[in-house]
Amino acid sequence: MRKCTRTLLCPLLQLTLILMLNAWVCLAADSHVRDSPQPGEGAGSGWTSLFDGKSLDGWIVKCKPADREKAFWKVDQGFILADSIGHKGHDYVWLTTNREYSDFILRLEFQAFKASPGNSGVQIRSRYDDSESWLNGPQIDINPPGPWRTGMMWDETRGNQRWIFPDLPKDKWVDESMARPARIMRFAEDGDGWNQLEISAIGTEVKATLNGAPITDYDGKGLLDDRLHQDKGVGMKGVIALQIHTGDQLKIRFRNIRIKSLDPGRSE
Numbered sequence: 001m002r003k004c005t006r007t008l009l010c011p012l013l014q015l016t017l018i019l020m021l022n023a024w025v026c027l028a029a030d031s032h033v034r035d036s037p038q039p040g041e042g043a044g045s046g047w048t049s050l051f052d053g054k055s056l057d058g059w060i061v062k063c064k065p066a067d068r069e070k071a072f073w074k075v076d077q078g079f080i081l082a083d084s085i086g087h088k089g090h091d092y093v094w095l096t097t098n099r100e101y102s103d104f105i106l107r108l109e110f111q112a113f114k115a116s117p118g119n120s121g122v123q124i125r126s127r128y129d130d131s132e133s134w135l136n137g138p139q140i141d142i143n144p145p146g147p148w149r150t151g152m153m154w155d156e157t158r159g160n161q162r163w164i165f166p167d168l169p170k171d172k173w174v175d176e177s178m179a180r181p182a183r184i185m186r187f188a189e190d191g192d193g194w195n196q197l198e199i200s201a202i203g204t205e206v207k208a209t210l211n212g213a214p215i216t217d218y219d220g221k222g223l224l225d226d227r228l229h230q231d232k233g234v235g236m237k238g239v240i241a242l243q244i245h246t247g248d249q250l251k252i253r254f255r256n257i258r259i260k261s262l263d264p265g266r267s268e
Contacts, residue, residue, distance in 0.1 A: 045260075046260045046261070047258050047259070047260045048258065048259055048260070048261070049256075049257065049258050050097060050240070050257040050258065050259055051080060051254070051255070051256075051257045053075075053078045053079075053255075054075060054078075055075060056073065056074075056075060056080070056095070058097060058098055058099070059073075059095050059096065059097060059098065060095075060096055060097075060098055061073055061093065061094065061095055061096075062093075062094040062095075062096050062128040062130075062135065062241070063090075063091060063092065063093040063094060063133070064091045064092075064133040065133075066090075066091075067090045067091055067093050070084075070087065070090060070093065072084045072087075072090075072093050072244055073093070073095045073242075073244075076253075078255070079111075079253040079254060079255045080095070080242070080253065080254040080255070080257075081251075081252075081253050082095070082120065082242065082244050082250055082251065082252050082253075082254075083250070083251050084118065084244050084248065084249055084250050084251075085116065085249045085250070085251050086249065087249065088247050088248075088249060089247075090244075090246065090247065091133070091246045091247075092134075092135065092243065092244065092245065092246045093244040094123070094128065094135050094241045094242065094243055094244070095241060095242045096123075096126075096128060096135070096239045096240070096241040096242075097239045097240045097241070098239075099239070100237055100238050100239055101124075101125070101201075101237070101238070101239075101240065101259065101261060101263070102125065102201075102236060102237040102263050103201060103202050103203065103261070103262035103263050104200070104201055104259050104260060104261050104262055104263070105198065105199070105200045105259070105260045105262070106122070106124070106198070106199045106200070106201075106240060106257075106258070106259050107196070107197070107198045107199075107256070107257075107258050107259075108122070108196075108197055108254055108255070108256060108257040108258070109194045109195060109196055109197070109254065109255050109256045110142060110194070110195050110197060110252055110253065110254050110255075111187075111188050111193050111194050111195070111252065111253040111254075111255075112142070112144040112147075112185065112186075112187055112188065112193070112195070112252050113144065113187060113188050113189065113251050113252070114144070114187050114188075114189050115189075115251070116144050116249065116250055116251040116252065117144075117145055117248070117249055117250075118144070118145075118244065118245055118248030118249050118250025118251070118252075119141070119142070119143050119144075119145070119243070119245040119248055119250065120142040120143075120144075120242065120243050120244065120245065120250055120252050121139040121140060121141045121142050121143075121154070121242075121243040121245075122139065122140045122142065122197065122199060122240065122241070122242060122243070123135060123137050123138070123139045123156065123239070123240065123241035123242075123243065124137065124138055124139070124140070124199060124201055124206070124238070124240055125137050125138060125201060125224075125234055125235055125236060125237055125238040125239075126138070126139075126156070126234050126238040126239055126240075126241055127232060127233045127234050127238045127239065128239070128241075129232070132158075134158060135156060135241060136156060136157040136158060136229075136232045136233075136234045137155075137156055137157060137232075137234035137235065137238050137241075138153060138154070138155050138156070138157070138164065138206065138220070138224065138234075138235065139153065139154045139155070139156050139243065140152075140153055140197070140199055140208045140216065141153070141154055142197075142243075142252070144185075144187070144252070146176070147183060147185035147187075148176045148179035148183055148185075149174060149179070150185050150195075150210055150215070151197070151208045151209070151210040151215025151216055152165060152166065152174060152178075152179075152215060152216060153165035153206065153208065153216045153218055155223075157228065157229060157232060157234060157235070158232075159228045160223075160228060160229075164218060164220065164223065165206075165216045165217070165218040166178045167218075180213075180214075180215065181213055184210055184211050184213050185210065185211070186211070188253075194255075195210060195211055196209075196210070196211050196212070197209070197210055202262060203221075204219055204220045204221040204223075204224050204225055204236075205218070205219050205220070206218045206220060206224075220235065223235070224236060240259070242254060
């Protein structure tokens with residue numbers, strides 16, 4: 001009987017050890033993907049991580065007072081998770097950096113879900129007006145329900161609020177014929193599903209690429225630096241922010257958020 005027990009236990013123990021080892025290898029590999037610098041982003045390259053993979057240090061949630069207790073933004077499994085699924089009764093809820101940036105290159109990865117009907121985006125050179133509970137500034141759109149729109153540029157600044165790349169008047173809306181290319185965004189349900197988004201802002205020029213494909217190439221001279229944007233302190237300098245659109249049910253994850261400041265004399 002003792003011999004039979006050992007015969008059964010030994011293969012079971014071996015299988016357990018193999019499974020534990022495989023799990024450790026997968027976790028280590030996933031951690032490497034999340035936390036390791038990309039080519040050209042090592043020490044001394046000028047790149048700074050904006051997310052430590054553990055906390056929201058360096059970030060702050062900005063929203064109307066009624067939404068302050070809603071924990072839509074959190075760290076989950078080493079990623080920044082925005083999750084408002086099941087909640088429609090909210091206004092815009094933003095996750096903004098504590099620091100402001102003017103000229104920079106921003107790189108991040110995001111993972112969208114087909115079952116998420118909500119809109120997101122990345123605000124740049126923006127500023128939250130606490131008196132009006134409004135975030136002014138330009139935004140690079142992330143729109144899972146219509147992925148062709150992702151990478152286009154919207155101006156959230158009150159007094160303008162329109163698409164600025166493509167450059168459209170206030171009473172016009174973008175459509176799929178304006179997309180270039182029509183579809184390059186990936187979803188979590190398709191496999192890995194991570195998308196690479198790069199945004200550069202140098203002077204009045206703003207460019208955005210999605211998975212290596214150029215989407216926005218905009219020169220905002222005469223708009224980003226006009227009197228309206230100057231009065232609101234946006235367009236040329238401000239915070240970076242991730243968006244949950246007002247009233248939307250959104251699930252989206254972010255990782256590998258890095259920035260290279262090009263401001264003269266500034267060291268991160």
